[in-house]
Amino acid sequence: MTLTMFTLNAFYGLALAMNMFIIASGLNLIFGVLRVINFAHGMFYMFGAYITFTVAKTWGAPFFVGVLAAAVALGLIAFVVERLLLRHLYDKEHLMQLLFTFALVLLMSDAAKMIWGTDQYSVGYPPGMGGAVNLDFVILPQYQLFLCVVGPLIAVAMWFVVDRTRWGRVVRAATQDREMLAALGVNVPMVYAAVFTIGSALAGVGGALAAPRIALVPGMDATIINECFIIVIIGGLGNMWGSFLGALAFGFVVQFGTVLAPNWQDVLPYLLMLAVLIVRPWGLLGRPETGH
């Protein structure tokens, strides 16, 4: 592999990683605070991509209006779902929450079929981002470059909000002790609703940003949710920087796997995850579960 090929693949791996991070970080945030594994996250991602398609292609609005529409729509759906249904399930067993999100998957997959049918769609790069940047020894496509900037920006923004603001302190405290927070006068239910909304909006944004680089087909939700699970498990459930690391590992393994072991690139991420878990059962930055 020449330096050019290596750089190009590393770059594509990074772009994939950043796109995956945006999606996985939402899943991870929801798990970290609500302790809910949201199987519908992949579906939110798919809706994000399809909504962007409708807004940008069918209606002809600018691409980034489509991204915004995806974020708002998914946030809104998530907020309504949380307020109407999910909030009644926090005190029940994990299993019930998992099944609930699986019910969402089923209902939304049929809804998607009704709205968009089963055709394959593509969105195309936004104007001004279809080109490439020439660095002499390698030519890097602009849109992927854009993803490499947006991913870290979102990571830093999340870190800032969670670690440096009062609201973030409340969120972090909510992962520790709900009753105590409620006793201190914090509106815990609204914190939960906000977290579910933001996490789901991230899935929508992730889907919208993925739309130019992938084909939009039914079933894309099932693939992405697995990949998100791999990423958050590798990084450590509930740990934001863990997800960032997990996404990087995932991006590089998939990209280089495609080049070096083209038949096995789909299995490699699972092998990577197993390798991590055998050494660190709670993921790279995860902590052993406490209590029983």
Added chain:
Amino acid sequence: MPSHRQLIASAIVVLLLALIPLAGSRYAVDLTTEVLIYALFALSLNVLIGFTGNISFGHAAYFAIGGYACAILLTTYGWPLALALPAAVVLAGLVAAVVGFFCVRLTQIYFAMLTLAFAMLVWGIAFKWKEVTGGDDGLTGIKVPAMLTNHVNYFYFTLAVVSAGIAALWVICHSAFGLTLVAIRENSVRAGFIGVDTRRMRWAAFTVAGTFGGLAGALFGMYHRGMYIENAFWTESANVLIMVLLGGIYSFVGPIIGAAVLHLLQVFTNQYTPYWPTVLGLILLVIVMVLPDGLIGLARRVKARGGRS
């Protein structure tokens, strides 16, 4: 030992099922065969969920391993059924033992996620190992012994194997081992303090569940004369989980009822509408919001209310 009433009731059920082919409807025979296979599949999962309190999200893996292994041994290698079937079941059990070894180090949601991850690895292998599994074309043209090619004969074969499997699971679930598993489900910390190595017990339960899941898968592959990668996908794991929950996890027969109800409902729904996922989604919402202890739990509550008034 089961009580006399339970034994007689089971015998009557098996006998009634055995009479179904006499009605002459191929449709009824096939449908019953499918329900029997799913009943065994669901029961095997409930060893983990209902009896040990560990939620597996990857039970389809062992179903698929049993199915693929049996199919490959019969077809590619020409083994006789009497060897291929036990070998496939043992293989499913062995893989479950290896996977379980890692999974039981974790608990609760972490355990569930890890079972899912391993199952997706199995799916990935079935998908990519084309020369052996046929990849996404599936493994078709499975050679079953001439005696079993007739659908009525296969029905009786399934009835016999599933009955034996259910009987074996009944004995295991009601044994000293099974009772100790329930104690672990109820309070694993306390179980440790009475001298139970909870991790090893959970490991054993995982292996038992995988073994019987493999048996169900082997029956399934031979019945359909084919195995497909969808059989290993996580949606299949979710499906069997729903069967278990719909029936009720805190009773032995719950999953059997759940399997029958869900499968029949799916078949009938598909006759009228392509939107089975919506129907299933709504069923799930009902389970989650108002029926957390399943149909058996509902029946018990109704009975208790009737008894009181």
Added chain:
Amino acid sequence: MTTMLSIGGLWKSFAGFVATRDVSFELLTGENHAIIGPNGAGKTTFFNLITGHLRPDKGNVSFEGRDLVGLPPQKIVRLGIARSFQRINIYPRLTVFENVQVALIAHEGQQWNLFRPGRSLHREGTQELLELVGLAPEALETAGELSYGKQKQLELAIALASQPRLLLLDEPTAGMSPQETGETIASVRDIVKARGLTLLFTEHDMSVVFGIAERISVLHHGEIIASGAPDAVRNDPEVKRVYLGEHAHG
């Protein structure tokens, strides 16, 4: 008298908070020994360190000459140490009978028997234990539906099913009415005597402590500040200062 349990230089801290500070302690075979101390003194942590629920940061614990540090609870209980818990720790959806039966099955190592029906095993032994703690009439009730005091009794029966030589009871009368407390203490004393057990218990009710303990150790901020016969401990100036002083404030 011989030493049954010997603890030396035991430390345990949680995120900077020292719950057990350089504790050394000797328990004599056959004695009834109480650990007392204000709330948060580290009594439950101390029990958790002995029974393998927690691993000490430093120090040694030896039971009849055998090192316990690093052993998991299930191994320690097999050496002859059983315990009850301050917070109810039973199998809520099993019957009272099954709660005890499982403990007997585990004690006999039959948990690996996949064929013998569990509910047919140790019926007599279970019945005996239930009669011993006065729960025979409730045998078929669901354990989680018993009254608080009766669940505490069930805890005791489960612990006894492991046939221990050393019995650790963590606040055996917490949350009980005065009458229940009296009955429980009487029954514990009888059982310990009849079975020749060594008893180590924590307790907040001083009348219970002085009624049953032959020796008392006082734990304060994770340290043992006094240890000895009840009268000596009662008159210890340090204990008076710490214990009574804190009570006066509390």
